[in-house]
Amino acid sequence: MSDAHAETPELLHSGYVAVVGKPNVGKSTLMNRILGEKIAIVSPKPQTTRLRQLGIYTAPDVQAIFVDTPGIHQPRHKLGKFMVEVARAALNDADVILFVCDLVTLPDDDDARAAAMIREAVKVPVVLALNKLDLLKPDQVIPHIEAYRALMPEADWESLSAANGDGVPALLRRVIEKLPPGPLYYPEDQLSTTALRDIAAEIVREKVLLNLEQEVPHAVAVEVEEFAERSPTLTYIRVVIYVERESQKGILIGRGGAMLKKIGSEARAELEQLLGTQVYLEPWVKVLKNWRQDEALLARLGYKLRPQ
Structure with a gap:
């Protein structure tokens, strides 16, 4: 433990969670839902998030710092290149990776690109957040879930709806149990670091x-x-x-x-x-x-x- 945290309590679960995936899969909506507050802006348009955004979840013996990132995609300009590099850097700093996918459609090239980037990053636990379950037809659920699980067969997973909250508590438990012991990085009442x-x-x-x-x-x-x-x-x-x-x-x-x-x-x-x-x-x-x-x-x- 560093001197900066020498006098802070040791928590059972503490660390950084990189929230990654292709554009427009609901990463910011999911982070806002977990925190119970609007920390990150959201819109129906892809590539809404451009900068890394921290959302701090604190509970008894737990502090999970969620790092919302821009969508991983094939960049067409230097801003896009910057956004993908922000996501890559978050992966390399993470204790757990939360890979968010849109269950409405089957995996595409951007999903595969995100999965490849995760595999290239540091070897930490990965949890698949299979989002937008509420928008699927019943006969789509199993084949779509299986298609995304095939991208990261070793990963834990949970299907959910960030929009209405179904499945989010179970997902949060899966993420928290994978965080290592560590310090209280931020005050208990702080939700974000953004000015x-x-x-x-x-x-x-x-x-x-x-x-x-x-x-x-x-x-x-x-x-x-x-x-x-x-x-x-x-x-x-x-x-x-x-x-x-x-x-x-x-x-x-x-x-x-x-x-x-x-x-x-x-x-x-x-x-x-x-x-x-x-x-x-x-x-x-x-x-x-x-x-x-x-x-x-x-x-x-x-x-x-x-x-x-």
Whole structure:
């Protein structure tokens, strides 16, 4: 045990759980369900998660730190490459790997890619989370489960629905029993390590994802330029929403500013609930041409590629 944790209690089960899988299988929804709070943004669109996000589950003699990761896929630009590397790094740091799969469809190339990446990582226990059981027809259940189990025959598994919670407690027990003894890494009442200004940026990006279609949401990055408590009852937040082309800027702003106003209103309502104050949210939209292919711009926006 390191000196940093020398005075912390030794728990029966403690460690990091990498939550991995291809895009849009419900990784963030599952983590939010386990924690009982919204820690990670969610949307029906693939590749919603871009950065590693910690969710901290603490119970008597247990602390499981869930690491939500971007979906593993074949990257088409440097942002995609960054996202896959984030997932790979989480695997290498994990005490347990939670491999989330979408039972609605049979395994595809991205599922196989994720399984291969898991096998290449450090040798730790793997638990298959076979999600979206509630959406299957009865005659699909057994063949679909068997197809995913064949990807990782040695792994433990549980079928579940992150959306309604069925099977999640049983999955959590399987994960916890595989964690080794270890320290209390974080205070018992802490749920995340993400700074409030970063949460604010993600909430705004989530509302963009939920309100816009086609390529525009994937070309969006959000940067908080100012986050200030103006008074005990008012928080001022100025955000810049970046897109790659002028045409995308027009779509995001909408006719007469209607779309930007809708996105801002939805984000403000959630931020006020989170912060417990009134929020003055000032959103701006700017073009940052081809930022997803520019390593310097990616680094500026928090997506820094590691040297190969």
